Amino acid sequence: MMYINIKTRLLNLKCTLNKSQMLGILGPSGIGKTTLLRAIANLEKADGEIIVDNEVWLNDKISLPVQNRSIGFVFQDFALFPNMSVLENIAYASSKEKATHLLEAFNIIHLKDKYPNKLSGGERQRVAIARAIAREPKLLLMDEPFSALDRSTKHFIQDKIKQLSQEQGFYTIFIAHDIGDIKRLSDFIFLVEDNKVINTDEFEKESINI
Amino acid sequence: MDSEPFLISFELSTITMLILGIVGIGISYFLAFKRSIIVDILEPIIMSPLVLPPTVLGFYILEIFGVSGSVGKFLNHFDLKLVFNFWGLLIGSIIYSLPFSVSPIIAGFRAIPKSLIEASYTLGKSKFHTLLKVIIPNAKYSIISALVLVFSHTIGEFGVVLMVGGDIPGKTRTASIAIFDYVQELNYKDANISALILFSIAMISLIFLQILKRLQER
Known part of the structure; x- marks a missing residue:
């Protein structure tokens, strides 16, 4: 189980996720969603409490450095290492075997020897997601991970993330602007403007009532 | 024409370049990524040889490392002398060329997107690993x-090496000091050949830097 009660300068997120569950963050631009995700990773300062599988990442006394938090982070700008091939990028925090397996799973094995500057936006995004999962993290954080993907690729990647999440048991928190992506993937939704976390089914009912 | 001053200059430039390659990366990493008052104080000190007259810098190095200087006195206890020999030249060159090493490396480090470094951290890698593999x-x-700037700058150095090393043939007489001596002796032929060699090295370095710039822009 993962418990988060974290406070950044602009937002306050409190939620509990079970293994393999996903939380989608929905809200307008510039409201602090990226900062919140970065704070969970400890790339930004934050107060509060994070407990992942009984391991304290953050509380009044402890703040584990980013390297010691078992996370996979998909950055908005992908942050692929330009000096490494696709295979080397994914194998950076795992092994070549694991990287090859993920390249096959994400249908991008044909890109393995290419360098990031030769990839399209959508290809980079897929590589970035594969790299974040390659580390076998406990928590996958994704900042607008589907923005550069076409509809069919997006659904394929979302299904793959869901499948890997079930297999590996990692928790996922992601930001998306497309409500469809959030509904399709997440178990809970953090409605930033209302500052509340609700069940996705509940959100569906509320949407119908509106 | 005596070839020994050129050998000394080449030896001095190569060793300075190698030392500043390593030291420069360490100092640049600290200056490029740390935000503290120490950095704000340290950066102008490191960059000071860019604006200080070489003779002034040479004088202070003499004052510190000379036999009556604070460090010089201490080294005397171990029978070590760091002025008017090759080691003095080396220390003078390292200090004098430090900004030529640090300045481009800092610019290079700061140009790397922050997210690349953070991505490495989120993948569990240490700062040192990130420095080696990403930065x-x-x-x-x-x-x-x-490295090219340090080499070409050191090979033509005059003021600091004259102050710290003197003009001892076979020991501290570098190529640029030799040119000065040739002119003093009205030996314009050797002065000309020596000057042409240094001029060629400088031009080759500049062309090389230009090629590098083009490669970087690709």
């Missing part, structure tokens, strides 16, 4: 530029 490879053109 240095992605700033390689800046580092090579720094």
Whole structure:
């Protein structure tokens, strides 16, 4: 189980996720969603409490450095290492075997020897997601991970993330602007403007009532 | 024409370049990524040889490392002397050329997107691992530029080496000091040949830097 009660300068997120569950963050631009995700990773300062599988990442006394938090982070700008091939990028925090397996799973094995500057936006995004999962993290954080993907690729990647999440048991928190992506993937939704976390089914009912 | 001053200059430039390659990366990393009052104080001190007259710098090095200087006195206890010999030249060159190493490397480090460094951290890698595998490879053109600048700057150095090393033939007489001596002796032929060699090295370095710049822009 993962418990988060974290406070950044602009937002306050409190939620509990079970293994393999996903939380989608929905809200307008510039409201602090990226900062919140970065704070969970400890790339930004934050107060509060994070407990992942009984391991304290953050509380009044402890703040584990980013390297010691078992996370996979998909950055908005992908942050692929330009000096490494696709295979080397994914194998950076795992092994070549694991990287090859993920390249096959994400249908991008044909890109393995290419360098990031030769990839399209959508290809980079897929590589970035594969790299974040390659580390076998406990928590996958994704900042607008589907923005550069076409509809069919997006659904394929979302299904793959869901499948890997079930297999590996990692928790996922992601930001998306497309409500469809959030509904399709997440178990809970953090409605930033209302500052509340609700069940996705509940959100569906509320949407119908509106 | 005596070839020994050129050998000394080449030896001095090569060793200075190698030392500043390593030291420059360490100092640049600290200056490029740390935010503290120490950095704000340290950066102008390191960059000061860019604006200080070489004789002034040479004088202070003499004052510190000379036999009556604070460090010089201490080294005397171990029978070590750091002025008027090759080691003095080396220390003078390292201090004098430090900004030529640090300045391009800092610029290269700061040009790397922050997210690349953070991505490495989120993948569980240490700061040192990130420096070796992400920062240095992605700033390689800046580092090579720094090395070329240090080499070409050191090989033509005059003021500091004269102050710290003197003009001892076979020991501390470098190529640029030799040119000065040739002119004093009205030996314009050797002065001309020596000057042409240094001029050629400088031009080759500049052309090389230009090629590097083009490669980096690709």
